[in-house]
Amino acid sequence: xxxxxxxxxxxxxxxxxxxxxxxxxxxxxxxxxxxxxxxxxxxxxxxxxxxxxxxxxxxxxxxxxxxxxxxxxxxxxxxxxxxxxxxxxxxxxxxxxxxxxxxxxxxxxxxxxxxxxxxxxxxxxxxxxxxxxxxxxxxxxxxxxxxxxxxxxxxxxxxxxxxxxxxxxxxxxxxxxxxxxxxxxxxxxxxxxxxxxxxxxxxxxxxxxxxxxxxxxxxxxxxxxxxxxxxxxxxxxxxxxxxxxxxxxxxxxxxxxxxxxxxxxxxxxxxxxxxxxxxxxxxxxxxxxxxxxxxxxxxxxxxxxxxxxxxxxxxxxxxxxxxxxxxxxxxxxxxxxxxxxxxxxxxxxxxxxxxxxxxxxxxxxxxxxxxxxxxxxxxxxxxxxxxxxxxxxxxxxxxxxxxxxxxxxxxxxxxxxxxxxxxxxxxxxxxxxxxxxxxxxxxxxxxxxxxxxxxxxxxxxxxxxxxxxxxxxxxxxxxxxxxxxxxxxxxxxxxxxxxxxxxxxxxxxxxxxx
Numbered sequence: 001x002x003x004x005x006x007x008x009x010x011x012x013x014x015x016x017x018x019x020x021x022x023x024x025x026x027x028x029x030x031x032x033x034x035x036x037x038x039x040x041x042x043x044x045x046x047x048x049x050x051x052x053x054x055x056x057x058x059x060x061x062x063x064x065x066x067x068x069x070x071x072x073x074x075x076x077x078x079x080x081x082x083x084x085x086x087x088x089x090x091x092x093x094x095x096x097x098x099x100x101x102x103x104x105x106x107x108x109x110x111x112x113x114x115x116x117x118x119x120x121x122x123x124x125x126x127x128x129x130x131x132x133x134x135x136x137x138x139x140x141x142x143x144x145x146x147x148x149x150x151x152x153x154x155x156x157x158x159x160x161x162x163x164x165x166x167x168x169x170x171x172x173x174x175x176x177x178x179x180x181x182x183x184x185x186x187x188x189x190x191x192x193x194x195x196x197x198x199x200x201x202x203x204x205x206x207x208x209x210x211x212x213x214x215x216x217x218x219x220x221x222x223x224x225x226x227x228x229x230x231x232x233x234x235x236x237x238x239x240x241x242x243x244x245x246x247x248x249x250x251x252x253x254x255x256x257x258x259x260x261x262x263x264x265x266x267x268x269x270x271x272x273x274x275x276x277x278x279x280x281x282x283x284x285x286x287x288x289x290x291x292x293x294x295x296x297x298x299x300x301x302x303x304x305x306x307x308x309x310x311x312x313x314x315x316x317x318x319x320x321x322x323x324x325x326x327x328x329x330x331x332x333x334x335x336x337x338x339x340x341x342x343x344x345x346x347x348x349x350x351x352x353x354x355x356x357x358x359x360x361x362x363x364x365x366x367x368x369x370x371x372x373x374x375x376x377x378x379x380x381x382x383x384x385x386x387x388x389x390x391x392x393x394x395x396x397x398x399x400x401x402x403x404x405x406x407x408x409x410x411x412x413x414x415x416x417x418x419x420x421x422x423x424x425x426x427x428x429x430x431x432x433x434x435x436x437x438x439x440x441x442x443x444x445x446x447x448x449x450x451x452x453x454x455x456x457x458x459x460x461x462x463x464x465x466x467x468x469x470x471x472x473x474x475x476x477x478x479x480x481x482x483x484x485x486x487x488x489x490x491x492x493x494x495x496x497x498x499x500x501x502x503x504x505x506x507x508x509x510x511x512x513x514x
Contacts, residue, residue, distance in 0.1 A: 013120025029060030065156030127397030197280025
């Protein structure tokens with residue numbers, strides 16, 4: 001297949017939409033949202049799985065200089081309701097089935113646009129047939145769109161999407177980055193070309209959920225570069241290889257769990273597909289086992305790259321395949337334009353080679369705040385440098401290594417999970433006296449959640465009952481994979497649970513601590 005024969009546009013399942021068609025729909029969505037009262041700086045929540053309509057809705061919101069707020073569709077009604085309220089969203093745009101599932105959390109006076117759930121999503125998820133039509137009080141998106149006029153107003157500075165990060169106290173925080181200056185925008189594009197590999201006419205594949213920070217940033221930019229953007233409604237390893245071969249994919253954003261699933265395919269299946277078009281496969285979000293990284297490089301060649309960062313900081317380190325082979329476990333060298341400091345508990349920089357809490361800044365990035373929570377932004381700031389609580393060090397050759405987390409965050413399959421939220425839900429379960437939740441090694445997801453429970457005196461706790469109660473309040477991925485009930489949890493002299501004593505035995509032979 002020649003380059004001229006390759007499709008250019010956005011693809012999802014069997015559906016294809018050219019960039020001309022996408023741009024026309026984006027302009028009409030923007031015009032319609034403006035008619036609904038959306039103004040620059042407003043928020044519009046987007047509750048959809050990966051879909052062409054997701055991209056169009058986000059682009060439409062951005063056209064108005066407003067903030068698109070992708071919502072994790074795994075969230076339960078209470079969690080979605082919090083984001084709707086905290087963001088003061090003007091409009092909610094969602095797949096029909098997802099709107100049905102969170103109907104109890106949607107305010108009666110909120111304008112809701114119901115997008116038809118596409119066939120490739122229906123094929124990948126268990127969806128009740130009666131949830132495919134617009135729920136009560138929702139407006140059918142296609143019918144609404146047909147009545148709108150394209151936006152013809154002035155060009156607005158386009159802010160990044162406002163991503164809600166998991167919260168340490170039970171509520172997530174919206175990372176609201178200010179619209180970039182022209183100089184900042186130019187710097188950002190240069191960084192993305194280097195780190196994400198995004199260049200004009202890129203042929204990109206997005207197998208991760210667009211509500212996550214990095215896939216969202218990757219997808220939004222890839223969809224504007226004139227090549228192709230292929231969306232996967234759900235990651236399946238062999239289908240992934242089929243798509244790479246069929247569409248001559250050259251650039252992908254992945255997480256280590258995907259590598260692990262690909263390596264589990266039989267050798268003869270892996271050998272069936274031509275992946276020689278790949279030139280830049282970037283991964284992040286969780287530690288990648290060194291042996292998995294090495295095996296992927298042996299299979300695909302030196303096209304595997306890695307960055308370390310966060311929704312707040314952006315990418316602050318960058319590692320090539322050569323770096324990974326020469327320095328197993330590194331997350332790379334400090335990225336161009338980034339600065340890192342390694343700080344001890346007294347606020348002093350530690351000498352090179354010693355472990356400290358990692359603080360970073362990228363002077364060329366527009367600054368951010370936490371929506372409605374500026375005090376939380378101040379808590380992680382030290383002289384303009386911010387931290388996500390990771391501990392690490394810089395070796396003598398200038399390579400960064402992550403050692404541990406100062407805070408309790410667990411990263412499972414590239415998803416940030418905070419035990420405090422789960423512990424709060426467990427405390428609400430009848431019969432639970434106390435609990436401790438933490439991450440333990442998991443061959444597929446990097447980490448899995450472990451919950452250790454101490455029952456109230458005279459109470460017998462049942463694991464299935466615990467899980468059923470948690471599923472009422474938490475997204476399924478937050479329900480611990482492992483639950484252990486103990487007569488008594490170990491405690492420090494202060495009475496606080498000695499969580500490290502519970503956690504450390506699981507990591508003793510793992511060869512890593514996160």
